Amino acid sequence: MQRIGVFVCWCGSNIAATVDVAAVSDTLKNEPGVVFSTNYQYMCSESGQNILKDAIRDYQLTGVVICSCSPRMHEATFRKAAAAAGLNPYMVEIANIREQCSWIHKDKAAGTEKAIILGRAAIAKVHLNAPLTAGESPVTKRALVIGGGIAGIQTALDIAEAGFEVDIVEKQPTIGGKMTQLDKTFPTLDCAACILTPKMVDCAQNENISIYAYSEVEEVKGFVGNFHVKIRKKARYVDTTKCTGCGLCTEKCPVKKVSNEFNLGLDNRRAVYIPFAQAVPKVATIDADHCNMLKSGKCGLCAKVCTAGAIDYKQKDEIIDREYGAIVVATGYQPIALDKYDEFAYSQSKDVVTSLEFERLTNAAGPTGGTLLRPSDGTHPHTLVFVQCVGSRCEDDGRGKSYCSKICCMYTAKHAMLVREKYPDTEVYVFYIDVRTPGKNFDEFYRRAVEEYGVHYIKGMVGKVAPRADGKLMVQACDLLANEQLHIEADMVILAAAIEPDPSARHLATMLTASMDTNDFFTEAHPKLRPVESPTAGIFLSGVCQGPKDIPETVSQASAAAAKAIGLLAKNKLTCNPCVAHSDEWMCNGCSACEKVCPYGAITYMDKEFRMPDRTTAIRRVASVNPAVCQGCGACTVACPSGAMDLDGFSNSQIMAEVDAICKMK
């Protein structure tokens, strides 16, 4: 029999206005086991907490029920207060009479009645509460950063700087991500490579950072502080310890017509390649899909020319097991596929390009050496039409995204400005819905494009782009401000394609048990207050995987995520959630149903010797829960037919007691 104290909070008038708090505390006083019941203006205030602490001591309370706001709000507060008074914090239950009662009901009688019932349910539950002790688990002092773009690089550098080991897993042969493909960056117009490559080199040189490029996360097990990750290091067929990155093989390889993904297919590379000059790690990779030697066993040229003897056709994918305390997701984005946008003739004409392709076409390291040439015929374009919001902010038409991709306005302004600066003979049109420039020096930048560089900004959408036989692109559009139809004879059309999370993120989210929104962006633990943490403990979010961002914002979020990860890694021990499942070995059948539904692999089976009541011994297969791994979802408790598996804090009997109290006739 518990000795229960009931504390009813007024929450100022938030509760007291629609719930007769005195009636609630008076009625609940008569419930079995209740030895103290009171109400107070603000239970969460210091004086409120003192009332609680004093009552626990004075009445030797063994259980506490607080009728107040949502447990999501102050459960931790009251648990802490109870603990300070010497009561096990898990002997506290909250009846949510604010969010789920006073705020939604207008009738005071009904609100009061419901508050009493909710209080009774909490009392019924507390009767069956047992003191729980949170276990501790050690923290592996190493972080994993998934994705080696600017977000991942920045996070890794910050964590490494704080003295912790960091691994970067990057699925491409080099780190650097999308930013390596950019030419200049807004609004300062400094060269992307110039600011990024030093950071890439820092990563490579930092003792605390290990880079697993051309690798993917294969499996994630464990939990905050103790993740076990399997990394698949894909076969490069090049021994990275021997390869000097001299590039000789890439010159001699006879397979020359492989689409170069770094340049977005605008030119070709060899079957053995180094993505770009500043690649980190700067080692060659053999593309198994195209290499003659790997396909048919005939060639072997690269091996012959490699003086370092680094080529290894027998190389296999390698699985690396690593342990981490924290994981930062920095999987970034990709532009959406435009094959459904026939009106822009993207699939029909080579001269209709995406903005990212345009970056490559203007980049000195790009396929044209930085000279802007039409991809179709290599001529100099004179009229360029930029189309904004291709797939962004669109209705749910099955091909675009509802959200704003955020970066397009600025990079388009940058493109337009750069084109006008370098080629003053061009006419540049930008069609937009809105121009959004809410960033430091952003609006100034945009205005320069319009005012200084004479870019034609036209509010309106392009309706159709029609390639003509002579190679011109007929652009039909409307000018909403002038309210007229426009027909522009363009040489190139550049589409600001919406960005979407990298497709690998969905699978990764499942492995990480991190939640995603409907657009597959990772969900943050709190949109305002915990923007770089995933709701799953120990998983942090960096960069565009959480939502569209430009580089400055990405870098600041990356550092924020790093700070959070560092905060975690700096701890020696973590307190575990004590509300975990446990199995009654005497009732366990050993059927494995619970093991099959456990998302964390927290349940194992063992053959255990039992001393049976008839004094014989028997070996029985029974389940055992690792409390450090169990997260307390309860899936196992329902899978278990005998009821051997139960969940502390949410036990079968506790929930049924709540049901009984709620359904009680009186």
Next chain:
Amino acid sequence: MKQLSLEKLNDLFALIGQTEALYLPVDDAAGQAAYRRWQPGYTLSKALNTVRSAKDFFFPQTENLVDFKMQGKSIEVIDPRTEQENFVLFGVRACDARSFSILDKVFLADPVDTYYQSRREHGTIVTLACTRPEETCFCTVFGIDPAEPAGDVSCWIEENTLFMKANTPKGDALLTLAAPLLSEGGDDAVAAQQAATRSVLARLPLAKLSLDGMGGESMLKLFDSDKWAELSQACIGCGTCTFVCPTCQCYDIKDFNTGDGVRRFRCWDSCMYSDFTRMAHGNPRLTQRERFRQRFMHKLVYFPANNHGEYGCVGCGRCLSKCPVSMNIVKVAKALEGEVK
């Protein structure tokens, strides 16, 4: 002896049903007989016996004993019983009729079980003679004559006539009530039927079942017999035999929290169940062997030891037909026969 044309049987039921609750075996959805409260349209089942025995009417499967209301530290005790209505149980076979006297020895022994007593006092038992006993019947072993069943009123159905004979004042009262429908006569027809039935009884495969040596004297010898292990090995520990048995009377007392108070009720229990004797610190009957032994020892040894040699079995044969693994008291008795000789 009174008689009534079967065509008027419904009139008889209606007449009785007017003043008292009348229960009789009718066919259920699965084609087996079960006692139901009579209502127009119900016809008497032709089955030899009901699946559940007639003990239900005096010792129902669940029964509310007492209610409690709790407030603070106080408890209020409420006797939930309302006045017991009179009822007539029609069509009880001789075996079940005997079972009442066995139950009486338990429930009416000091201290009297007033729940049972009240039902016994308010119930009138109308028995019906058997004419087509089955291979599972062995009531004659216990000295029961199914052609001359006991009860407040005994009945025979022959051809198209129901013959009735009152044996007790309660029976007299019932026949007086039914008098407008009844006429005198039928002794010869009944005697003829009895002779025919008895000739079948003599041919029953279990008619010669011997229970010699059972009873209190053999208690330790039978208890320690090594036959129990083999006999009980197929037993799945269900309660079928106990629940269809007209003489099994073990019960459990349980509390049910209604949300408004506690209802203490009793319900049938089975000594075959693993938790029957389980205590906080152990169980004296750990395996099915001990539990199985208890049931048959009770019927064949303990009960006769306490009741002048009367067995706790009436040979109705229900457990023979219903046991999921076809283990039963006859097999047990036969297996133990050698132990006591």
Next chain:
Amino acid sequence: MNSETLIPKIGVVTDIRIDTPDVRTFRVVGLDGKKAFEHMPGQCAMLSMPGVGEAMFSITSSPTNTEYMEFSIKKCGCLTDWLHAMEVGQQITIRGPYGNYFPVETDLKGQDLVFIAGGIGLAPLRSVINYVRAKRGNYGKLQVIYGSRSKEDLVDYQEILDEWMADEGVEVNLTIDREEEGWDGHVGFVPNYVKELEPDLKSKVLVCGPPIMIKFTLAGLKELGFTETQVYTTMELRMKCGVGKCGRCNIGNKYVCKDGPVFRFDQLDELPDEY
């Protein structure tokens, strides 16, 4: 006997004494403040908290106590946990008395008596001891041999010291299982202590305690020359009705709740070994 034997009375707990870490003694009276019913030493009562459980407990107080009944209860399950947690003033339900009793007015009358108890086994014997002490003239010498795990596990220690030991013609021998600080009495298990003490062979013996203790004590007594007809014990089995009808507490054809709980060992010999 209560005519509605399954319908309990209300008992009010008027005092709770903490005997040992896991034994408490509860003083119970009826709603009218008087004894709920009369009983004889060795008889039991069904105590219950509705919704929690009902169980049989031996009545620890002597029938000669005219004001109240006492129950010494060891914590060992759901109901006893609840009873241990309750406070004075709590109402419980009580029905009884049930079972037979030690033949204090027949076979034991005029005899020298030896009481042998272990642990909570003293509870039923205390009723007899105090009954006999109250009617001192009717009996011969009394010897109490009582043992427990440790000093703090001795039930009724204060009463033993203050009253029993002070009585003339009462010999009290206490023992604990293991040496401990602050204990200068006997150390050792009860059966061995009995053998050491060699009680008078003329005496009648009343034994109660854990089954293993009873078993070895009986063997020891036989060694000393006692016969089974001299030795009585009291049994405990799973009970529900208390009136010999629910069918679970039988040993052979005897129901512990009705025909017991007090048995003489030669009676038990005639029954199957099922306890």
Next chain:
Amino acid sequence: MQEMMIAKARELLKSGAVQRVLGWKAGEFAYDVEPAVFESAQELEKSFVYNDFCGSNLSKYLIAQSRKEGKTLVFLKPCDTYSFSQLLAEHRIVRENVYAIGIPCQGKTDGETLKGKGFTGILSAQCEGDTFTVHTLYGDKTAARADVLPERCLNCKSKKHMIYDELLGEDGEVLDSHRFDMVEKLEKMTPDERFAFWRGELSRCIRCNACRNVCPACTCEKCVFDNDASGIAQKAAADSFEENMFHIIRAFHVAGRCTDCGECSRVCPQNIPLHLLNRKFIKDINELYGAYQAGEDPDAKSPLTDYTMNDAEPGIVYHRGGNQ
């Protein structure tokens, strides 16, 4: 077949390959065959039987027998092998201690079924070919075999053995049975009709636990209905709710694990068609999550411990089957 089985059992006992034989033993009458363990050739000779009344599924006894020292020889009919396989998948049987011999089955009847067909006072019964001859106290009667088979055999799902160490006789095939017809018929009724049907059936329940205790899927060390701490323990149905509760929870606990052996309906003293509840779950699982029969494939994931991202929403219940 019986002779072959005895010969085989005798041989294996003699060679010491097995220590005991789990089979069937003749009873008092023709039909009251009981499951039994035989430890010697003499015992086998004396009472081992395999006939048309050996309906009981022996697989559940293996839970206890396989934990004994030495090997147990067991004879399994096709439908028993499903249960055996499922119990193995649930780690309830020690496989190494079992020597399983598959035996053919042409359907098994039982005393209750015969009595239900009007045979009373049965003294003996023989089956020759497809004709059953029953000698009764009231004369001899005959019936076609198919007329005295219980529902589960008329709707036999498979004559194929799922798992065995050795086979006596020919193995059969998985059959196209009509076992879901009755479920379908009920689904087509109105809810009121269904409610009336099930009340009529379940109200006869005497909570004897025969269905549970015989069920090879109900092998819990301690059943929730026997466990006072579970909060739903009940010994007798004190209210119609408890009749429903017991059967719903029992069916749910064996959902995805029930091999549809039909033992529950066979042993029910009140002839409640309990198999319909289990078959409803099997049918639902087949329709919603793809064909699945417990006991068929030991490596298949049980539908209730598995999922797909695109599973039907519970709301599907509002739209499918049955009348509104």
Next chain:
Amino acid sequence: MQNEMTTFKPKIVAFCCNWCSYAGADLAGTNRLTYPADVKIIRVPCSCRVNPMFILRAFQRGADGVIICGCHPGDCHYTTGNYYARRRMTLLFSMLDFLGIEKERTRVEWVSAAEGAKFAATMNDFVATVTKLGENKRLEDLRCKK
């Protein structure tokens, strides 16, 4: 009759998962979106914690409707919990329907932490549906009724 219908106040038990639906219910409160007081919420860690026993228990004790709310499939805090809950509840509800128990008395809804409005709308709708059905008679325990 009309009068009875309007005065009937159903008893609704809502099992809400801690991470999505319970937060969604809180959000409904924060936004002062009203729904009838007949709904009482029981917090569970995940929809997969809801045992069919709890649902039957609620009906036994006099509930007229039981609703289970969890994260949207794919968004489970524990990754897979609601997938299992979905199968379990689908089968259970189908079984209840098979026994002739009104299927509208049970429901599963996926409500995210951001869907306060959906939570309130769902509860309003469910209460209306159950009110129309009237008192739970087919799965009641008479002992628990006054």
